[in-house]
């Protein structure tokens with residue numbers, strides 16, 4: 320089947336609060352999930368390879384997957400990168416150009432624990448471990464809620480600032496909080512990015528809009544059966560009853576009900 324899954328992670332570490340746990344996968348769970356992908360025949364693509372497949376320039380592997388991280392947390396370099404390297408899996412980190420070497424102020428103001436964000440050197444180290452670096456705006460802005468001028472600046476300036484810091488082109492983007500609108504999507508396309516990730520769930524198929532890529536949110540609280548169900552159905556919320564409800568819906572559709 321010609322379709323790809325993109326997985327979204329944030330922190331890979333021991334959670335520091337119950338609220339943070341949803342966004343924080345333990346290194347042990349992350350290792351288990353990657354082993355499951357490798358043993359189940361998933362083919363981990365880089366973002367460039369995935370875009371080639373989406374654009375019809377290369378055939379989409381049967382079980383294509385791409386692994387992404389949002390926000391640029393230091394713990395990803397410490398805990399996730401070595402596990403990814405063990406499997407030779409590429410990944411993408413979406414970083415905030417104005418928060419490099421700083422902390423997650425857009426989360427601490429909502430009661431989350433403070434976490435360190437990678438500096439430019441840290442992003443270089445991630446690149447050395449097989450990561451592509453993309454932009455996640457300058458300041459983690461809620462793009463549809465600010466003026467078009469400010470949204471344009473978040474989208475354009477983060478690209479150029481990250482390019483200056485890394486010394487290379489930054490071609491991929493992820494919408495903070497998954498929030499986008501038609502004008503925001505058009506700004507991202509006009510800024511010269513090749514593709515952008517949303518947080519809409521589902522599979523990605525060749526020919527679909529590259530600026531509205533779908534991703535599966537892997538929660539730190541997910542058990543392995545939930546991770547497997549998310550992969551199988553392309554959904555964000557795995558439940559014990561979902562497969563049964565899905566099969567029931569399909570049967571009703573076949574009956575023309």
Ligand SMILES: [Zn+2]
Nearest residue numbers: 389390495496
């Ligand atoms: Zn984010």
